[in-house]
Amino acid sequence: MSLPHHTHPGHALAALLSSLSLALGLAGPAAADDDERGMPRPVPPAYSSECGSCHLAFPPGALPAASWKHIMAGLDKHYGSNASLDDATRRQLDTWLQTHAGTWKRVGEAPPEDRITRSAWFQRKHRHIRDAVWTHASVKRPANCSACHPGAERGDFDDDHLKIPPGLPLHLRWAWFD
Amino acid sequence: MMLTRHLILNPAAALLLATAAMAAPAADTSAGTQLEYWSAQAGAPGQAARGQAFFTSRHGGEWSCSSCHGTPPIREGRHATTDKSINPLAPAFNPRSFTDSARSDKWFRRNCKDVLNRECSAGEKADVLAYLLQLKP
Secondary structure, three states: OOOOOOOOHHHHHHHHHHHHHHHOOOOOOOOHHHHOOOOOOOOOHHHHHHHOOOOOOOOHHHOOHHHHHHHHHOHHHEOOEOOOOOHHHHHHHHHHHHHHOOOOHHHOOOOHHHOHHHOHHHHHHOOOOOHHHHOOOOOOOOOOHHHOOOOHHHOOOOHHHOOOOOOOOHHHOHHHHO | OOOOOOOOOOHHHHHHHHHHOOOOOOOOOOHHHHHHHHHHHHOOOOOHHHHHHHHHOOOOOOOOOHHHHOOOOOOOEEOOOOOOEEOOOOHHHOOOOOOOHHHHHHHHHHHHHHHHOOOOOHHHHHHHHHHHHOOOO
């Protein structure tokens, strides 16, 4: 039997550094990679009210500029819904998303259908999550970030701040302790 | 007489509302005022029974209004795709419902296109408002 382990050298190094800083009583800032996953401040109120009323107001850094461009140009057919905006709001949010789009190393390429959940980095980060977790009644779909990341609304996706979706059977929970 | 769906405010009330608006969007109208407005635009009063049938029917597409807002829409709804919660639509169960005309217009425009693949007529909006207004606790 193999124990859950970190396969990525970066993770192993980060884990080592984090244990070291714990041992030394230091609390450093999050790795530079994680910064772009957070929410750039201030968030335009229209971003929360227009985008965030139907789904999580996703951090702009989760997609590259090309994806946001494409999404903002097709809001009348937005993943099966009409999410059209007045011109002024659309331009304002477009500019903000372009300014804060992801440039960190794994977000370079536009994912299929411009879906965050189909990005290589997303799938890698969630590689230990079983299909049955995604479809569980308290999760429903991979885009439901808040099911496991309670700080998602604030752009907090820290691995140390995870929660277990209510009712998730024990045998599906082990990834949380990995 | 010009019919408006905006409340006519005296300056003191406007100031009070402006203060309240810092925490919540401005309440520039009400569901009742909007019912009157759309009934006048349609040239006939909204009918609750017709509104109920309209609200709960799929109009040749995949969704009805109630797919996301529930039947009757007196409790929290859930977005049919994302599952994000939606505040109750019936005004008796949600005091903010239909109190911001720009917001109502926007969601009518978006959601009618999702359900009917076109914008809703004034008569359809009046019917839906009549239906929603007669839902009581």
